Amino acid sequence: MSDADEKSVEVPDKEKAAKTEESPPPIYTGYDLDYFVTPDDLVEAVEKLDQADFFLEDISCVDLQEGFQVVYHFDRFDQPGRVGLRVMADRQKPEIPSIHHIFPGADWHERECFDFFGVIFKGHPNLLPILLDPDYQGPPPLLKAESERKGLQDIYPDRDLTPVDVKSDKFVSEITNCSNPKYRNPL
Amino acid sequence: MNLDLRLDTSGDFYAQKFQPTKRDDTLILNMGPQHPSTHGVLRILLEIDGEYIVRAEPVLGYIHRMHEKMAEVMSYPQYLPNPARTDYLHALAWGWAHVGAVERIMGIEVPERAEYIRVITCELNRINSHLLWWGAYLLDLGAFTPIMYSFDDREIIMDIMQRITGSRLTYCYYRFGGVSDDIDDRFVNETREQCARMKERFKMYKDLVTDNFILRKRVEEIGEISVQTCRKYGATGPVLRGSGQAYDVRRAEPYSVYDRFDFNIPAYDTCDAMGRYMVRMDEMQESIKIIEQALDSLPQGDFIHPKAPKRAKPPAGDVYFAVEGARGKIGMHLVSDGGKSAYRLKLRAPGFSNLSLFAEVSQGTLISDAVSILGSLDLVIPEIDR
Numbered sequence: 001m002s003d004a005d006e007k008s009v010e011v012p013d014k015e016k017a018a019k020t021e022e023s024p025p026p027i028y029t030g031y032d033l034d035y036f037v038t039p040d041d042l043v044e045a046v047e048k049l050d051q052a053d054f055f056l057e058d059i060s061c062v063d064l065q066e067g068f069q070v071v072y073h074f075d076r077f078d079q080p081g082r083v084g085l086r087v088m089a090d091r092q093k094p095e096i097p098s099i100h101h102i103f104p105g106a107d108w109h110e111r112e113c114f115d116f117f118g119v120i121f122k123g124h125p126n127l128l129p130i131l132l133d134p135d136y137q138g139p140p141p142l143l144k145a146e147s148e149r150k151g152l153q154d155i156y157p158d159r160d161l162t163p164v165d166v167k168s169d170k171f172v173s174e175i176t177n178c179s180n181p182k183y184r185n186p187l
Numbered sequence: 188m189n190l191d192l193r194l195d196t197s198g199d200f201y202a203q204k205f206q207p208t209k210r211d212d213t214l215i216l217n218m219g220p221q222h223p224s225t226h227g228v229l230r231i232l233l234e235i236d237g238e239y240i241v242r243a244e245p246v247l248g249y250i251h252r253m254h255e256k257m258a259e260v261m262s263y264p265q266y267l268p269n270p271a272r273t274d275y276l277h278a279l280a281w282g283w284a285h286v287g288a289v290e291r292i293m294g295i296e297v298p299e300r301a302e303y304i305r306v307i308t309c310e311l312n313r314i315n316s317h318l319l320w321w322g323a324y325l326l327d328l329g330a331f332t333p334i335m336y337s338f339d340d341r342e343i344i345m346d347i348m349q350r351i352t353g354s355r356l357t358y359c360y361y362r363f364g365g366v367s368d369d370i371d372d373r374f375v376n377e378t379r380e381q382c383a384r385m386k387e388r389f390k391m392y393k394d395l396v397t398d399n400f401i402l403r404k405r406v407e408e409i410g411e412i413s414v415q416t417c418r419k420y421g422a423t424g425p426v427l428r429g430s431g432q433a434y435d436v437r438r439a440e441p442y443s444v445y446d447r448f449d450f451n452i453p454a455y456d457t458c459d460a461m462g463r464y465m466v467r468m469d470e471m472q473e474s475i476k477i478i479e480q481a482l483d484s485l486p487q488g489d490f491i492h493p494k495a496p497k498r499a500k501p502p503a504g505d506v507y508f509a510v511e512g513a514r515g516k517i518g519m520h521l522v523s524d525g526g527k528s529a530y531r532l533k534l535r536a537p538g539f540s541n542l543s544l545f546a547e548v549s550q551g552t553l554i555s556d557a558v559s560i561l562g563s564l565d566l567v568i569p570e571i572d573r
Contacts, residue, residue, distance in 0.1 A: 029505065029506045055418040057516070058421070061533075073520065077414075082440075104547070105419055105540055129248070155530065180439065182441050183441070
């Protein structure tokens with residue numbers, strides 16, 4: 001390792017923080033569209049994404065103070081662009097509708113989410129442990145301790161958390177025209 | 188100690204759940220978890236009617252190690268070697284997905300030379316991965332010799348990589364803001380020699396295997412997967428491209444310097460195992476093209492950004508970063524709360540989605556064809572089980 005690397009370590013945290021505050025990083029987060037959706041609207045939103053030829057990348061879940069944030073990632077083959085759908089599930093009763101009847105590939109992703117967080121997907125035909133041992137008795141392994149749990153405000157400090165209206169034409173036209181800014185068609 | 192030695196026919200948890208069947212003339216069979224054609228520890232529950240598969244259900248999790256929990260416990264630099272342990276065949280692509288996600292959330296710049304080094308090494312690793320797949324797939328189909336040829340080529344590439352990365356299989360070479368060590372002239376020369384050698388070898392592979400009548404009987408019109416099926420299950424990589432859809436993250440969501448190179452995205456619309464086979468054979472040649480272009484235009488400069496943080500501490504937020512691995516789209520969803528370790532790191536394994544369509548595709552096929560289909564999906568079980 002060079003000397004320059006060593007020096008950078010010694011930069012105090014305060015100075016670093018000041019730097020980032022001066023110029024808020026205009027980072028591309030990897031999401032071309034990102035929505036909060038209510039559990040009741042989820043199926044309808046996913047149906048619209050299905051009609052717009054999206055495929056399901058994965059289903060991620062984050063344990064937060066407000067409950068479980070289940071994040072669905074969608075992308076498209078012909079016109080790439082990532083859409084994120086965020087659904088908040090209640091902690092006491094973590095139930096959200098299953099989307100396996102629209103995307104059969106969601107089956108395993110939902111089982112994994114059930115495994116790691118205990119989120120129940122209503123209507124799932126086969127909600128069994130997939131990666132964990134079926135005899136495992138303990139709490140779901142990715143649950144955070146009460147003291148470590150962060151709120152939505154800590155992670156998304158300046159984000160509008162209001163759910164999108166999936167019935168609106170705006171939502172449909174946004175997802176239909178969604179595209180990755182860096183993508184260029186080679187032809 | 189259980190001394191009851193009577194045969195337990197009820198099976199384990201998954202077998203019991205799988206058992207109920209409408210027919211009384213079928214047999215429930217376990218393929219795996221120690222079956223040689225499942226390359227590790229994949230188990231598939233089959234309901235068979237004679238030699239034909241009525242239902243199939245993969246059972247996963249035999250080598251689950253909870254990499255996602257480890258990401259929350261370890262600091263970012265400590266986690267660097269972990270992604271390589273998921274998909275050990277294309278370790279660098281997984282490492283790239285991890286460092287790429289952290290670089291994206293922190294806004295770390297990567298020097299141009301480091302980007303080129305990453306492209307060269309990642310493509311070398313991709314060739315290695317496809318070569319092993321090629322040898323092992325043919326082994327599944329009953330051809331023993333090709334794996335000897337493929338390991339011959341793999342050895343040379345692994346020797347080249349070992350000199351600069353320090354390891355032969357589970358590389359941990361990428362760092363936040365660059366790579367751990369620079370490449371030298373010897374690496375460049377050896378890589379050029381190997382590229383030239385591989386081009387000759389591909390001709391031999393084609394004559395020896397690809398044009399072989401016996402192979403074609405085993406792969407043509409076997410395991411046909413439509414683009415719609417791929418979309419519904421989220422299958423990517425050669426599985427998707429073997430169904431005629433030229434989708435590649437290197438082109439669709441260009442990361443690093445991939446947009447500077449001229450390469451094709453091979454796609455075959457035969458949709459069968461042969462299509463997937465041909466995609467991988469062509470992809471190796473495309474990788475050689477990329478490597479040669481990158482070596483020709485390799486810029487001078489730093490191999491790691493001089494101000495790259497050693498103890499990464501990203502700001503709060505979340506990002507998604509995807510790269511093209513040998514098996515498809517590798518994605519990382521990183522959620523940070525501003526701490527030293529990830530608040531949540533979700534790994535998207537391409538094999539997980541690719542395997543999930545097996546239950547549908549294998550219905551009504553012969554068991555021997557199911558082995559061919561499984562091989563053509565190019566499964567790496569540690570990646571699926573994570």
